[in-house]
Amino acid sequence: MERTIYMDNAATTKPRKEVVEAMMPYLEEYYANPSSMYGIAMENQKVIQDSRKLIADTLGAESEEIYFTAGGSEADNWALKGVAHANREKGRHIITTKIEHHAVLNSCKQLEEDGYEVTYLNVDEKGRIRLEELEDAIREDTILISVMAANNEIGTIEPVWEAARIAKARGVLFHTDAVQMYGQMPMDVRQLQADLISVSGHKFRGPRGSGFLYVRKGTKICPFINGGGQERGMRAGTENTAAIVGMAKAAELAIRTMNYRIRKETYQRNYLIRRILNEIPRVRLNGHPYYRLPSNANFCFEGIEGESLLILLEMKGICGSAGSACTTGNTEPSHVLIAIGLDEQTANASLRLSINEDITRKELDYVVEILKESVQSLREKSG
Numbered sequence: 001m002e003r004t005i006y007m008d009n010a011a012t013t014k015p016r017k018e019v020v021e022a023m024m025p026y027l028e029e030y031y032a033n034p035s036s037m038y039g040i041a042m043e044n045q046k047v048i049q050d051s052r053k054l055i056a057d058t059l060g061a062e063s064e065e066i067y068f069t070a071g072g073s074e075a076d077n078w079a080l081k082g083v084a085h086a087n088r089e090k091g092r093h094i095i096t097t098k099i100e101h102h103a104v105l106n107s108c109k110q111l112e113e114d115g116y117e118v119t120y121l122n123v124d125e126k127g128r129i130r131l132e133e134l135e136d137a138i139r140e141d142t143i144l145i146s147v148m149a150a151n152n153e154i155g156t157i158e159p160v161w162e163a164a165r166i167a168k169a170r171g172v173l174f175h176t177d178a179v180q181m182y183g184q185m186p187m188d189v190r191q192l193q194a195d196l197i198s199v200s201g202h203k204f205r206g207p208r209g210s211g212f213l214y215v216r217k218g219t220k221i222c223p224f225i226n227g228g229g230q231e232r233g234m235r236a237g238t239e240n241t242a243a244i245v246g247m248a249k250a251a252e253l254a255i256r257t258m259n260y261r262i263r264k265e266t267y268q269r270n271y272l273i274r275r276i277l278n279e280i281p282r283v284r285l286n287g288h289p290y291y292r293l294p295s296n297a298n299f300c301f302e303g304i305e306g307e308s309l310l311i312l313l314e315m316k317g318i319c320g321s322a323g324s325a326c327t328t329g330n331t332e333p334s335h336v337l338i339a340i341g342l343d344e345q346t347a348n349a350s351l352r353l354s355i356n357e358d359i360t361r362k363e364l365d366y367v368v369e370i371l372k373e374s375v376q377s378l379r380e381k382s383g
């Protein structure tokens, strides 16, 4: 078998070598608890603050506005529940979208059980929310609007800059799950008027279990984990220094290589899309032709099962995804594909290929050939 062609970067990414190297000293040598009072502990405290500053700078934020978490799901849970709890005297209405990640959707579900009311915005057939619908959904008692920056399944980029301005004008807090956008596209809190931003380290070649929540100064939010005074009393627990250092290194490299990656990935991704649409019959591209993450391609192949296609691709060394990774193993069609108007059968015939900048033309040509064969053979089998 050929070597693995990894096209599932929206699920997770391979940590960069420099990231792993930056982490090692904090696992092997500087293992002390950052709160202790001797040299190797102080070294920990210092590198955590340096990492916080580095990450704040990538967003045009202040160090005090960055809170480290153990990933994107935690940041999403904290943003929603922390704001809901802190502002419950003001109101109990929250607005989000039908295409959010389950970390947001299931936090909303939990809040509904706790007596909050949630409005789920529709998206158009390309996956974008409509700003008029957002405007109309805002009420006296709305305390939070949460709209993802870019969708993890179909790659659609949402109008979060405009949505955040609307929220601000109406005096409502705005959160965005930017797990898919941070490190891939430029983001700056001086332009993006969000109050809260969720980020995950392992989506931009940092370590799994790292992440942060940006909280704009003055935002009313409750602590998420009670305990020691870590993260200024907002998120207790002995700091995972190695993960924090690794994520900061990944952020630094993501920013430094961003322009190159955007150009390269867009070019390669467009080539892949063009060939698949031209050479495979009865296929549709899901998502937006223009407002789209450079790394994302998502298709539906009429008359096949996405899961069966994945198995055939896997046998040829190609890693992709049918639906989002978090829902793999359950047969429910993707809530995102349903929200853009697909019927269940079409939604179950989907394939997401998410690339990084290292993919070559030769690999893409191989993938297209295998896809052609596999789709044809599955269609012949099902008659």
Ligand SMILES: *Cc1c(COP(=O)(O)O)cnc(C)c1O
Residues within 6 Å of the ligand: 010, 011, 070, 071, 072, 073, 074, 076, 101, 103, 148, 150, 151, 152, 177, 179, 180, 200, 201, 202, 203, 209, 210, 211
């Ligand atoms: C991956 C992902 C998450 C979850 O992040 P974890 O660090 O894996 O918890 C949340 N939102 C989106 C959009 C994602 O793609």
